[in-house]
Amino acid sequence: MQRLGVKRLTTLCLTAVLLLGFQQTANAQALLILLFGDKLSTEKFQLGINADVVVSGYTGAGSYDPNVSWAFGAYGELKLSERWHLQPEITVKTPAGAKKLDVNTLPGPFLEPSGDATLDSIRAASTVTRTANYITIPILIKYLAGRFHFGAGGSIGFRTGGNDELKGEVERGDLTLKSSNSDFMNTVDAGVVASLSYMLKPKMKMRSLRIDAKFYYGLTDTVKDNPGDAIRNWALFVGIDLPVGGKDAVEEGDEDS
Numbered sequence: 119m120q121r122l123g124v125k126r127l128t129t130l131c132l133t134a135v136l137l138l139g140f141q142q143t144a145n146a147q148a149l150l151i152l153l154f155g156d157k158l159s160t161e162k163f164q165l166g167i168n169a170d171v172v173v174s175g176y177t178g179a180g181s182y183d184p185n186v187s188w189a190f191g192a193y194g195e196l197k198l199s200e201r202w203h204l205q206p207e208i209t210v211k212t213p214a215g216a217k218k219l220d221v222n223t224l225p226g227p228f229l230e231p232s233g234d235a236t237l238d239s240i241r242a243a244s245t246v247t248r249t250a251n252y253i254t255i256p257i258l259i260k261y262l263a264g265r266f267h268f269g270a271g272g273s274i275g276f277r278t279g280g281n282d283e284l285k286g287e288v289e290r291g292d293l294t295l296k297s298s299n300s301d302f303m304n305t306v307d308a309g310v311v312a313s314l315s316y317m318l319k320p321k322m323k324m325r326s327l328r329i330d331a332k333f334y335y336g337l338t339d340t341v342k343d344n345p346g347d348a349i350r351n352w353a354l355f356v357g358i359d360l361p362v363g364g365k366d367a368v369e370e371g372d373e374d375s
Contacts, residue, residue, distance in 0.1 A: 159361070159362070159363035161197075162196065162197040163194060163195065163196050163197070164194070164195045164324035164325065164361050164363075165192065165193070165194055165361070165362055165363055166192065166193050166194075166195070166359050166360055166361040166362055167190075167191075167192055167193075167359075167360045167362060168189075168190070168191055168192070168193055168207070168209075168330065168357060168358065168359045168360070169188070169189070169190050169357045169358055169360075170188065170189045170190075170330070170332075170355040170356060170357030170358075171186070171187075171188055171355075171356050171357060172186070172187050172188060172189045172212070172213050172353055172354070172355050173185070173186055173353065173354045174186075174187070174213060174214045174215055174216065174351065174352065174353040174354075175215075175216045175352055175353075176216050176219075176248075176340070176349050176350060176351065176352070177335075177336075177348075177349070177350045177352060178346075178347040178348050178349045178350060179216065179219055179220075179224065179349045180219070180220050180223060181218075181220070182216040182217060182218050182219045182220075183216065183217040183218045184216060184217070185213065185214075185215040185216050185217055185247070185249065187213035187215075188211070188213070189209050189211055189212050189213060189355060189357075190209065190210065190211050191207055191208055191209030191210055191211070191212075191254075192207065192208055193205055193206065193207040193208075193359065194206055194207075195260075195324050197324065200262070201261060201262050201263075202259065202260070202261060202262070203259075203260040203262065203267070203324075204257070204258070204259060204260070205257070205258045205259075205260055205269065206255070206256075206257045206258075207254075207255065207256045207257075207258070208253070208254070208255050209252075209253065209254045209255075209256070210253055211251060212251065212252040212253065212254040212275060212353075213249065213250070213251055213252075213353075214249070214250045214251070214252060214280075214307075214340075214351045214353060215247070215248045215249040215250050215280070216247070216248060217245075217247045218245040218246075218247070219245060219246045219247070219248055220245065220246075221241060221242070221244050221245060221246045221284060222242060223346070224246055224248070224282075224349075225302055225341045225342075225344060225345075225346075225349075226246065226248070226282045226299050226302045227282055227297040227298070227299060227301075227302065228241060228244075228246060228282060228284045228295070228297070240286045240287070240293060241284065241286065243286060243287070244284050244285055244286030244287075244293070245284075245285055245286075246282050246283065246284050246285075247282070247283045247285065248280070248281075248282050248283075248299060249280050249281055249283075250277055250279070250280030250299070250303060250340070251277070251278050251279050251280060252275035252276060252277050252278060252307060253275065253276050253278055254273050254274070254275040254276075254307075255273065255274050255275070256271060256272070256273035256311045256332070256334075257271045257272060257273070258270065258271035258311060258313055259271055260313070260315075264320065265316055265317045265320045266314065266315065266316060266317075267313070267314070267315035267316075267317070267328070268313070268314060269311075269312065269313035269314070269315070269332075270310070270311065270312050270313070271310070271311050272308070272309070272310055272311065273308065273309055273310070273311045273334060274306065274307070274308045275306070275307040275308070275351075276305060276306060276307075277300075277303060277304070277305050277306070277307065279298075279300065280298070280299050280300065280303060281296055281297065281298055281299060282296070282297055282298075282299045283295070283296045284296075284297075301342075302341060302342055303340055303341060303342060304338065304339065304340055304341070304342055306338070307336055307338055307340060307351055308336070308337055308338050309334055309335050309336035309337045309338070309350070309351065310334070310335055310337065311332055311333070311334050311335075312332070312333050313330060313331065313332040313333075314330070314331050314332075315328045315329065315330045315331075315359065316328060316329045316330075324361060325361045326361065327358065327359070327360060327361065328358065328359045329356075329357075329358060330355070330356075330357060330358065330359050331354070331355065331356045332354075332355040333352075333353070333354050333355075334351065334352060334353045334354075334355070335350070335351075335352050336350035336351035336352060337350065338350065
């Protein structure tokens with residue numbers, strides 16, 4: 119019983135640490151899960167919170183440096199059978215983008231010359247950092263094999279904002295210009311997802327804290343009316359899935375298994 123108490127305290131502390139770092143929308147989502155998790159989670163359905171470090175980039179955009187950020191969301195896991203589970207998710211902060219993109223080929227606010235010879239010479243030698251944020255809804259079918267869960271499915275995302283930031287050099291230092299890229303990017307993004315999870319406490323079944331990795335590959339062009347090659351999102355998510363609410367499946371004395 120004492121060990122179970124320590125485990126629950128550790129879980130609460132971890133949840134608190136996560137919440138401190140998240141934006142207001144994410145905090146509200148997490149609060150709802152914490153308040154209603156016990157009422158909605160059962161032996162066949164489990165609610166939870168996930169938090170990930172995200173490495174993102176584009177296909178079809180030439181050379182660039184990947185962008186690194188974080189994502190936060192919630193999930194529900196439905197037991198279809200002992201081996202197969204269905205896991206829908208909603209991620210309220212799903213970052214996308216890349217750094218050091220070629221300003222001369224990237225459709226966006228800095229592609230067209232301004233008409234000022236000095237400014238255009240600086241622009242031509244500059245690079246662009248493109249960022250975007252989405253609310254995404256992935257749906258995964260998962261196969262359970264011991265401590266490991268293998269998943270695959272699809273995801274649809276709705277763009278909520280983003281910017282292009284041009285960085286160049288001038289005689290007296292660096293030049294930075296920022297502009298919204300909303301007029302140049304499609305609102306909806308869709309693609310496929312593959313996932314791999316590792317359960318830390320497999321005897322707790324869906325109540326187990328797990329380490330999770332997901333890879334997203336976009337199938338739609340992110341750029342409106344793109345005259346060139348399609349520029350598609352890709353992203354690698356690595357983080358934790360934290361179950362909230364419900365009755366522990368593990369029995370007393372099995373908590374270290």
